[in-house]
Amino acid sequence: MVRNVRVNGDCYFNTGDILVMDHYGYFYFRDRTGDTYRWRGENVSTAEVEGVISSLAGLNDTIVYGVAIPNVEGKAGMAAIADPEKKLDLEALAKGLKASLAAYARPLFIRLLSETPITATFKLKKRELMEQGFDVNAHNDTMFFLDQKTGSYVPLTKQLYDDLINGIVKL
Numbered sequence: 001m002v003r004n005v006r007v008n009g010d011c012y013f014n015t016g017d018i019l020v021m022d023h024y025g026y027f028y029f030r031d032r033t034g035d036t037y038r039w040r041g042e043n044v045s046t047a048e049v050e051g052v053i054s055s056l057a058g059l060n061d062t063i064v065y066g067v068a069i070p071n072v073e074g075k076a077g078m079a080a081i082a083d084p085e086k087k088l089d090l091e092a093l094a095k096g097l098k099a100s101l102a103a104y105a106r107p108l109f110i111r112l113l114s115e116t117p118i119t120a121t122f123k124l125k126k127r128e129l130m131e132q133g134f135d136v137n138a139h140n141d142t143m144f145f146l147d148q149k150t151g152s153y154v155p156l157t158k159q160l161y162d163d164l165i166n167g168i169v170k171l
Helices: 046-057 090-100 126-132 158-165
Strands: 017-021 027-032 036-039 042-045 062-068 075-082 109-113 142-146 153-155
Touching: 036 062, 036 075, 042 046, 046 062, 046 075, 046 090, 062 126, 090 153
Parallel strands: 075 109
Antiparallel strands: 017 027, 036 042, 062 075, 109 142, 142 153
């Protein structure tokens, strides 16, 4: 509970949602704070998705976060997975995710990292990954996109990236 926000004596429940107010005084959902994101009208727990991916892939360093796609409401899931030995089986991962998570919680994007990005105090650099999003021009890592028709992860090429940005590929 947060008190005395706008006027003395008022009280608000802190949900973790970020709202914006229009010029009429109406509030609209904009984003979430913390380790969740909103996709397809549902709240997605990054910790839950990270746990499922780590278990299925047998890899410890998985970072899940939401990424904005132009003209699409909410944030799509993206998983950055440290796979230095390049042993991740994306087909098995896609099948496992389908069996373990609701459709809205499955990451649309997978980014394979050659090493885990950490700070000097050994914390994961999640913010940097979030800022880069699924932009194929922002880094040299290999990325994949969950093809909605086949249910498998396909390489995220420059053309596919452009099609997603321009709304040609429907989500």
